[in-house]
Amino acid sequence: MLSCLIxxxxxxxxxxxxxxxxxxxxxxxxxxxxxxxxxxxTKKIFTKLDNMLYSAYLRTCLFIFENVSGVQIYFxxxxxxxxxxxxxxIILSNHQSDTDWAxxxxxxxxxxxxxxxxxxxxxxxxxxxxxFGWYIYQHGFIYVRxxxxxxxxxxxxxxxxxxxxxxPFWLLIFPEGTRFSPKKKEVIKSSQEYxxxxxxxxxxxxxxxxxxFLTSVHEMRHxxxxxxxxxxxYGQARLRQAPNMFEFVCGTESAKHYRSIHxxxxxxxxxxxxxGDEDVKKWLAERYIYKNSILEDFYNGKGLPDLVVADTFPxxxxxxxxxxxxxxxxxxxxxFITTVISSPLLILWLKIRRAF
Numbered sequence: 001m002l003s004c005l006i007x008x009x010x011x012x013x014x015x016x017x018x019x020x021x022x023x024x025x026x027x028x029x030x031x032x033x034x035x036x037x038x039x040x041x042t043k044k045i046f047t048k049l050d051n052m053l054y055s056a057y058l059r060t061c062l063f064i065f066e067n068v069s070g071v072q073i074y075f076x077x078x079x080x081x082x083x084x085x086x087x088x089x090i091i092l093s094n095h096q097s098d099t100d101w102a103x104x105x106x107x108x109x110x111x112x113x114x115x116x117x118x119x120x121x122x123x124x125x126x127x128x129x130x131x132f133g134w135y136i137y138q139h140g141f142i143y144v145r146x147x148x149x150x151x152x153x154x155x156x157x158x159x160x161x162x163x164x165x166x167x168p169f170w171l172l173i174f175p176e177g178t179r180f181s182p183k184k185k186e187v188i189k190s191s192q193e194y195x196x197x198x199x200x201x202x203x204x205x206x207x208x209x210x211x212x213f214l215t216s217v218h219e220m221r222h223x224x225x226x227x228x229x230x231x232x233x234y235g236q237a238r239l240r241q242a243p244n245m246f247e248f249v250c251g252t253e254s255a256k257h258y259r260s261i262h263x264x265x266x267x268x269x270x271x272x273x274x275x276g277d278e279d280v281k282k283w284l285a286e287r288y289i290y291k292n293s294i295l296e297d298f299y300n301g302k303g304l305p306d307l308v309v310a311d312t313f314p315x316x317x318x319x320x321x322x323x324x325x326x327x328x329x330x331x332x333x334x335x336f337i338t339t340v341i342s343s344p345l346l347i348l349w350l351k352i353r354r355a356f
Contacts, residue, residue: 016064016249019320026322027057028131029339035138047167051116054139056315058105058115063312065102069249070259072235073106077265078228083110086117086168087225090216092284094205094231094291095174096181096242103232103261104172109312119162120172121212127350131339134346140169142212143354150211154354159219171216175208175284182241200285204295208288210281217273217280224270231291233298235260264294 030053038046065071093104101120108114119140127133127143137143142158145151162169178187191206200207217224234242248259266287274280326332 016068017246019323020061020064022323023057023060023319024131025336025339026319026326027053028135029335031135032339032342047165050139051113055113055116056318058118059109059312059315060319061102062105062109062115063316064249065099065245066106067312071248072260074260074262075265076263078267079110079263079265081267082107082228082265086111086114088168088220088223089170089226089228090213090220090224091170091172091228091230092213092287093172093174094288094295095176095179096232097179097234097244097248099234099243099245099248100174100179100232101172102245102248103263104170104230106261107230107263107265108170114170117168117170118172119169121174121216127354128347130343131346134343134350137350137354140165142171144212152215155212155215156219159216163220163223171220173212173216175210175213175288176206177209178206179242180204180206200289202288202292204299205288205292208284210284213284214277214280217270221270221273221275226270227268227273229266229268229287229291231264231294233262233264233295235262262298 031050034041034046034049034053041049066073091104093100105115105118108118111117119142120136121142121144122136124143124145127137137158140158140162142155144155162171178184180188182188187206192202194200194207195202217227234248274283322332326336
């Protein structure tokens with residue numbers, strides 16, 4: 001009996017992970033259907049429908065990461081400026097965990113219908129993710145190579161697309177390029193050696209890579225209104241390890257006391273961002289010096305005031321019903337299977353589109 005209980009406890013993360021993964025199938029099905037009749041819709045109507053669908057899925061993610069997890073969320077800094085209006089902005093964030101994107105999503109949700117504004121600069125390999133890789137590219141996400149030479153042309157095309165949306169957007173960038181995790185000893189060692197040799201006191205962040213941010217500022221300066229410098233700190237990180245997605249949602253009882261996210265927010269008008277390449281790199285490095293200092297303070301026990309959570313239950317129910325329908329009825333099941341089978345063609349389409 002005890003063995004069964006232990007096994008069930010270990011399988012807890014499977015439920016939310018499976019739900020979000022399966023929800024992507026009806027999501028992609030609706031998106032493919034919308035794209036099939038796109039020529040019959042005006043750009044404004046298509047964009048509105050696409051934003052509604054995108055928001056519905058992201059709110060489903062919030063239902064898992066915020067409501068189910070029971071996380072406490074704390075804000076300080078320029079929080080009122082962030083939620084007071086929707087504006088086109090670059091969001092700079094430190095990177096400790098694969099939960100970071102969901103954390104920024106929680107922040108975006110504090111604006112009215114702010115979820116659909118979020119786009120992310122992501123590593124190139126994600127384009128091969130079935131269905132997901134195709135959708136996020138056509139919605140304005142930007143793929144960048146993590147280890148090879150930075151390829152400018154595809155990035156510029158996506159930035160131009162974002163600038164032509166005609167509506168506010170957030171572009172989330174993780175300048176560190178990879179997660180700051182005790183498990184990545186070689187990455188941390190390499191970064192810290194560089195920091196020591198160049199006089200940067202970094203112990204809780206990696207040295208930021210400037211190319212993505214630099215290119216985004218240069219290409220979209222006329223469109224952007226602000227740059228938000230966000231520092232994320234997890235309560236669990238006080239145990240010296242930021243949680244992964246599974247630990248964040250289904251952490252152990254002993255870690256519940258630490259299940260919290262703290263956001264430090266700084267807003268900079270786009271006019272405050274330097275124009276020269278070297279000046280932008282220096283500005284970015286200075287932001288990470290500041291991030292490092294406040295993270296060290298946080299790990300020493302400082303806390304922040306709380307805020308109320310958003311309502312995410314209806315879209316989660318919608319996707320659950322879609323999944324349930326496909327389990328009991330033949331036609332929805334066939335449609336969803338067709339969507340999954342189409343994934344290789346969508347990956348090929350993405351490869352062709354990125355080349356031109």
